[in-house]
Amino acid sequence: MIYPIVAYGDPVLRKECRDIEKGELDVKQLAEDMFETMYAASGVGLAAPQIGKDIRIFVVDGQPINENLDEDEEPNPSLVGFKKVFINAEILEEDGDDWAYEEGCLSIPDVRAEVYRPEKVKIKYFDTDWNEHIEEYEDIAARIIQHEYDHIDGILFTDLISPLKKQLLKKKLTNISKGVVNADYKMRFAKK
Incomplete structure (x- = not known):
């Protein structure tokens, strides 16, 4: 199932999400739906608040970045x-x-916008079989994780940019929150 992507301005994007209790919902189906939604929107990461759910789950797939490189790029x-x-x-x-x-x-x-983040991350999480993992990531993989992790804490990448850049984007962000945007995927707007 493909969900509409929640647009900037919706309060769910600002919520600190709650943990999921084991057995509370079908995490395998939800993850499958989130991957389907992410691929339909050509993304490499998607967090639950972006589909309107205030729970601590996100999915990532960085392989499309490698698949869309120029011939001379490694x-x-x-x-x-x-x-x-x-x-x-x-x-x-x-x-x-x-x-x-x-x-x-x-x-x-x-x-x-350019965002500065640490180059490495160590993270503890559960997979869809409720196995616990502690893993380390670096480079772009770490960045994708940090970006999606911010979502489940109610933080957007625009919170991490310079005040000047934020000021320059103010009108664009306001328009997105009002539904004035062209996206090639279905979106859900709070104030439309």
């Missing part, structure tokens, strides 16, 4: 086989130098 090794579901995730540690990368978000179409 695939990013951190993204090979990087397709995962994170349930009740907890970042244990962020390490390394902060580095800039232009990020975007399915909930904020046509807006991109």
